Amino acid sequence: MTQIQPNRVFLVGAQHETTNEVVALLEGLPYDVLTARNSFELPAERALLNGSCVIVNTIDDGADSTNPFSNVACLVGEAAIVFLVGREDVRLAVDVVKQGASDVIVWPKDRASLARVLSDALKAQQERVPDDEPAFKRLVMDRLTTREREVLVLLVKGNSNKQIGVELRISERTVEVHRANIMRKLNVGSFAALIRLALESGTGK
Secondary structure, three states: OOOOOOOEEEEEOOOOHHHHHHHHHHOOOOOEEEEEOOHHHOOOOHHHOOOOEEEEEOOOOOOOOOOOOOOOHHHOOOOEEEEEEOOOOHHHHHHHHHOOOOEEEEOOOOHHHHHHHHHHHHHHHHOOOOOOHHHHHHHHHOOOOHHHHHHHHHHHOOOOHHHHHHHHOOOHHHHHHHHHHHHHHHOOOOHHHHHHHHHHHOOOO
């Protein structure tokens, strides 16, 4: 029987100051926190990772800047993978979610926000989507207007709000409003969750 570690969090990038700040924020939360300098120091026995969360620090120089997902791709399906970034990067977020990441955290975060991200990531990992879910998720997408679907398709392709505004000939502020309405209608709490839902419904493929 596979051992589940639902309250275990691995922080990859133990030598970095940002990781130490994350550890400090996690103190007092119901997680068993372990650190690793890189993905090669994660447990070789994959059962120890099953149901856990792996936070990958891409802010400092320890991550592969060209493809930060490459070193942890083998964990997809076993652990929830969350990326820590220094600024919002739509293309990076879309790329890592397409490869299987659970979420992307723009640092800094407060303790409550970090706890919510980890809770959502672990819950999603433990309740993985069945193969027959895309049909249901396409119905969910029917809640969106034509313009909102156009915005979502461009988001899935990795476009920024500014690029979407140019493409659709609307202001950047209008794109922001559409994006907020999309997240509200689809009941998602993060950009990564939005992209994942869109991909699972077949939007933008």
